[in-house]
Amino acid sequence: MSTKLLIISSSRILFPDSIETTPGTIEIDKITGKIIKVHSFKASINDYNDQNQFFDVGNNVIMPGVIDAHVHLNEPGRTDWEGFESGTKAAAAGGVTTVIDMPLNSIPPTTNVHNLQEKIRAAQGKCWVDVGFFGGIIPENEEGVKGFKCFLIDSGVEEFPRVNEQDVRKAFEKLQGQNSFVMFHAEMEGNNTNIHQTELKEYYEQIPPKNYEKFLLSRPQSLEVNAISLVIDLAKQYKNIRTHIVHLSASDAIPLIKQAKSDGNNLTVETCFHYLCLTAEEIPNGGTEFKCCPPIREKSNREKLWQALLDGTIDYVVSDHSPCTAELKRFNDKEEERDFIKAWGGISTLQFGLPLLWTEAKNRGVSLNQLTTWLSKNTSKQVGLQDQKGEIKVGFDADLVIWNPEEKFEVTNDIIHFKNKVTPYLGRQIFGVVHKTIVRGKIVYDKNDGGLVNIPYGEFLI
CATH class of the missing domain: 3.20.20.140 (Metal-dependent hydrolases)
Known part of the structure; x- marks a missing residue:
């Protein structure tokens, strides 16, 4: 059975208009590649059913x-x-x-x-x-x-x-x-x-x-x-x-x-x-x-x-x-x-x-x-x-970088x-190791899982 959602939680997410990072959880529709919900708390895998893909990225920063x-x-x-x-x-x-x-x-x-x-x-x-x-x-x-x-x-x-x-x-x-x-x-x-x-x-x-x-x-x-x-x-x-x-x-x-x-x-x-x-x-x-x-x-x-x-x-x-x-x-x-x-x-x-x-x-x-x-x-x-990319907001493309600035x-x-x-x-x-890169809800790079994926998920913005 294909998973319905990609869910990512972290103790450091940079939401729009936030000067500092805050704990949070991002829910992504894997079919549309859009962010469908954001939460101001760090969820755990127990908060979701088995039909979803869940990542707790710990203290790594999630940014657009x-x-x-x-x-x-x-x-x-x-x-x-x-x-x-x-x-x-x-x-x-x-x-x-x-x-x-x-x-x-x-x-x-x-x-x-x-x-x-x-x-x-x-x-x-x-x-x-x-x-x-x-x-x-x-x-x-x-x-x-x-x-x-x-x-x-x-x-x-x-x-x-x-x-x-x-x-x-x-x-x-x-x-x-x-x-x-x-x-x-x-x-x-x-x-x-x-x-x-x-x-x-x-x-x-x-x-x-x-x-x-x-x-x-x-x-x-x-x-x-x-x-x-x-x-x-x-x-x-x-x-x-x-x-x-x-x-x-x-x-x-x-x-x-x-x-x-x-x-x-x-x-x-x-x-x-x-x-x-x-x-x-x-x-x-x-x-x-x-x-x-x-x-x-x-x-x-x-x-x-x-x-x-x-x-x-x-x-x-x-x-x-x-x-x-x-x-x-x-x-x-x-x-x-x-x-x-x-x-x-x-x-x-x-x-x-x-x-x-x-x-x-x-x-x-x-x-x-x-x-x-x-x-x-x-x-x-x-x-x-600006209405599609560049911020972590509901309705935007789930384009994310997960990295460790320290x-x-x-x-x-x-x-x-x-x-x-x-x-x-x-x-x-230099400081700042990228751990995951996500394009429209698809993981295209995962440092801890072989690096680059084998599928070119990119689309043209015409």
Whole structure:
């Protein structure tokens, strides 16, 4: 006889609007995958009949599953970099229950309906968590899905060219009244932003390409300030279109963003785990696994990003999981000779975002309520899932992560599930072990029962 309910009890559940965790029990309909009841007491197996599946997870925390709204799964076309199967398995192992796939670096990119359909066909039967899709804006093409991404600087791949201000304005005119939002990779060249046109040119050219300083100087904060200034101007003019800054790294732009939000502009901002957890000072010569665009900046910059996250200027945190092969990271070269300028810019984080952020956050007095706001609640709003995912509420999808925030582990190759095990977090000791991940009432990862299940339960969020 099939079981009717999945029931989970814990002494620490993070219910909506609760600052602290409280004892509780969650009842889940296994057919619909929805939460049907929540109780403010910790039930026991004796409270239910044998037709139900019951888990007492003890003192482990139950939180809404992480919604990562910025992931590059690269399929079809670049499946040697990543794929739906390996990427969503990594997500499930890290307590991520929903990922939103970016329109690049797959081939073809998701820049029209036909390419979106091709991507969906490639993902069929390969998803361990729920997957949604963003579309892309490139010159002369603005068809796609509900949210769109564009680059104001070279994207790094030929099939996804940058746009200029005219292209963006044309897209905004077409999107008027469609409840769309447009995401910007917010770096843009302007006066004195090209290193070869500044007084630093001679100094820059003397720096060996293996030194991180050379790459950091090539992507100054002013690139982000230029782009964000344009985005804010667009937000002021096109008030009914939501504008969004992806992967903010430059603290110099925070005052502009804060003022724009204070003025009531329709603007949201994300940053990434690597900007909150890593610093330029710790990146060794040849450490190309740390390269991303925009770059990881100095410790003082990181602290300003944290302050902006804490005061609400930054809305949420994502991985920007952007993997590639070891060869593209120049790992075939001797470590001391790896070229930061030529290496691919992207960091693999998908499986470790929750514990990485928690390890930094707990030292700043951050509550679990704040953590889940940044990782689930606000991201669900951004992608239009706020009535379905992101909180533990009756009627919502039973997307849950069950984890121990006090338990520590080391990032090692043998536990990594994403395809190319190239990451700056290798060897790092971090807090927060995921014990179970549940997607719509189905256990997709169980640390104590073989890890990942064999069935891809993920669905498409079209």
